[in-house]
Amino acid sequence: VTPSRGPRAERGEIAARILSAARTSFATNGFVGSTLRSIAHDADVDPTLVSYYFGNKRGLLEAALDPPPGWLTAVATACAAPLRQRGRALTTTMARAWEDPDTAEFLRSTILTAVHEPVAMDRLRSTFTVYLLGAVATNLDDDERFFRAGLVASQFVGLALTRYIWQVGNLADVPIAKVIDAVAPTVQRYLSGKII
């Protein structure tokens, strides 16, 4: 197999398959417990292809932590909603993200990998800073903006774990519209309401 000669579409498909296997492996076995060889096996490709596309295991981790571009666009759009509607817009985007298989796989992998892997934790923190901080009302001092963005992050991370990963109580079975209705006012208050 000479990957550089393959048609562009096929190369993209192989890289996507490797990324998907890597995300599952990092989430399940951690960074230390994952090997390029086992990921290649799970992706059903030759191990040399993994090195060819991603260099080493660290490069593969970095790529696995890149958010799907469509999701970033959706978050940016929600953050640009009028401040009064932004809580609902952001909550809807974050909840709906789990309905797209690629984004769900990315989110699940990032959260589970970040539990043990500092590199993933740092990426999660910086994604948080860049995106959620931009959603907070701007006429506030930095300390308060960081605090508010952190509160928003706490609700989204908690919802992700309890609904989509742990399936606590009946949270996983409640229709998404009901979850959004319940959580959006929380996020709105954290963004722009009274928190003291």
Next chain:
Amino acid sequence: VTPSRGPRAERGEIAARILSAARTSFATNGFVGSTLRSIAHDADVDPTLVSYYFGNKRGLLEAALDPPPGWLTAVATACAAPLRQRGRALTTTMARAWEDPDTAEFLRSTILTAVHEPVAMDRLRSTFTVYLLGAVATNLDDDERFFRAGLVASQFVGLALTRYIWQVGNLADVPIAKVIDAVAPTVQRYLSGKII
């Protein structure tokens, strides 16, 4: 060393040291990645003592997932507060729990272990059911009570991860009273307020 001949206090102290080492090991290395031998080493005790006190690794995990009794009492007391003040009482108890080193170690270990270990996940789910469900207003149908308890869990788990484990933004540096002021109204609304 013949543990059964040791004074009661000393035996308790050895068991506590083993439990503490086990909680750290399960959280960091997972259940599969932990061994009785390595835990004994970390606790600075003979491996036979670990088997003596806890049987096998599964027994040690079960013991590591037992909440400190003092914390359970505190949660039960908060759940018995008048409904209107219960959101603040519960938020205060959950936030203050991290100020006690033993309880913080238990919470951190349970959350991090539950990410990969189904036994820990099940225990976390049942602790949630027994305790948080009891905090929700009782004049509601079961589906709504489970949903509300799940929402409360989502905020507490999210706060635990973002403030105490990941230290997202400035959340870890914000005084605890400010965090409680910000989060208590969320928990109160999930317990007894309008969520639709």
